[in-house]
Amino acid sequence: MGTTSPEILVELDRSRPRGLRAQIEEALRAAVRSGRLAPGTRLPSSRALAGDLGVTRGVVVDAYEQLAAEGYVTTVQGSGTTVNDVGDADGAASRTARRRAPGRRPGGPPPPADQPAAVTLTTDFRTGLPDLGLFPRAAWARATKAALATMPDADLGYHTGAGLPRLRAALASYLGRVRGVSCTPDQVVVCNGFGHGFSLVVRALVDRGHTEVAVEVPGYDDPRDQIRWAGARVRAIPVDGEGLRVADLAATRVRAVVVTPAHQAPTGVVLAPDRRTDHVDWARAVDGIVVEDDYDAEYRYDRHPVGALQGVAPDRVVYSGTLSKSLAPGLRLGWLVAPPDLVDEILTGRKATDHMTTSIVQATFAEFLEAGDLDRHLRRTRRAYRERRDVLMDALAERLPEVHSEGVSAGLQAFVTLPDGWDAADVVARAARHGVGVYQPGDDLMDPAHRARSLLLGFGTLRPEQIRDGIRRLAEAVRE
C-alpha cells in the first residue's frame, strides 16, 4: 500500500436534507461499529476522501475530528487517521461502553441510572491502576530465574498459610525500614492482596464476636462487601479534612474499623496527628482492632511521609500492604502484619479456604526485595508519577481554576471538589462526549450533595501530554 491513501466506501445521498458532513460521519460510525472497518484500519487522508466524494476538504476534516472526539478514530499528525477498537458489533460496542461507563470507578459498582452510556474514551482518567507499562519485566524475570534456581524442593509443596519464612523475614525488615512497622516475621501473613487479606481478618473478627465493622465514608467500597459477606454489619463513619472523625467512631459501640490513615481513599487527606493519638486511645479503651489499609504508601511526593499507625500500636492494629499500586494488581500479592494472637485465627481461615499464596511468586518477590529491585523500581516510578501529578495540578490550575483539589501530594489519583452550581454527573457526561473519562466516587454511602460535587481523576496510567490534553478537553467540555 505504501504511502497511497487507502480507499473506503462511503455512500452519499445528495438528495437527503441531512448535511454531507453528517452523512460521512454516520457512514463511518456505522462501518466501525459493525466491524466492517476493523480496528487499526487506516482511513484515507482527508484530501483523498474529499476528492473521491467530491466535497470540500474541510467537510471531511470536520467529520474526522468529530469521530475522533467520540473515540471512533485516532488522528496523529503526520501519520493519518486510524480506526479504534470499539467492539465488533453493536452488541460488542455497547459492551465496551458499559465497561467504560463514565462515572463508574473501574471495578466499582455500576453507574447510577442518571449517567448516560459512554462513547469510547480517548483519554481516560480511570482510577485504581498503576502504569502497567512501567512494570519492571526484566528485573522480575531475573528474580524469577534466581528464585527457581535457589528455592528448595520443599517450597514447591504445601507449606504454612503464613508464607515462606524467607519472604516473611524480608517483609518484616522492609516494612520496619520504610513504614515504621514494628513486628517479628511471625506476625507477617503473606496473602493475595488487600482484598483477600481483609476477608481473612474480618472473618476472624466475626469469629471473635464482632457483629459490626466501621468504614470510612467516603471510602473504598470493596471492604464493605467483605464485611457483609462475613455476616457483619457495616457502620459508616464520616471523613473530613483531617481524616476519620474518631469522635464519631467513639460514639458508637463498634470495636473494629478499617481505615486508610496515610492517604485516605479516596479524598487523599492524611489522618491528623491528634486524630492518630485519639484513634489509638480509642482502640485501647474499647479492646478494639484497627485494620490499616496502607495501599499506596509508597507514593508520597512531598517528602513528608507519615509512618504506619501500626508502629504506634502494634497490639491493636492489623497492618495491610499490597503490590497492586507499586507493581501490578495481577501479581495478587500482599501482606498482613497482625498482633500475635490474631495471626493464629487468621491462619485458621486461611487453611479452610485457599491454603497459601503461590510459592514461586513469593520466592520471586523475596528475591526482588532482597536485591533492592523494589527500591529501585519505586524511585523510578515515584519520579514518573510525581511529574504526572504536577502536570495534572498545573493543568487544572490553568484551565479549571474553579476546581479545588483535596489531599496531599501522593498516590495515583486526585480527588477534586467542584464549585457551587456545578454537577459532577453533568461534568462526567460532558467529558465523555469529548472522549474524556472522569469519575464520580462510586461510594453509595456518601452524602449525595458531597458526591454531586466530587470527581476522581486517576493520573497513574496517563503520560504528561495525555494529561494536559485531557484537561484541556475537559475544560472545553465544561465551558461548552
Ligand SMILES: Cc1ncc(COP(=O)(O)O)c(C=O)c1O
Ligand atoms: C483503598 C484501596 N485499598 C486497597 C486496594 C488494593 O486492593 P488489592 O490489594 O486487593 O488489589 C485498592 C485498589 O484499588 C484501594 O483503592
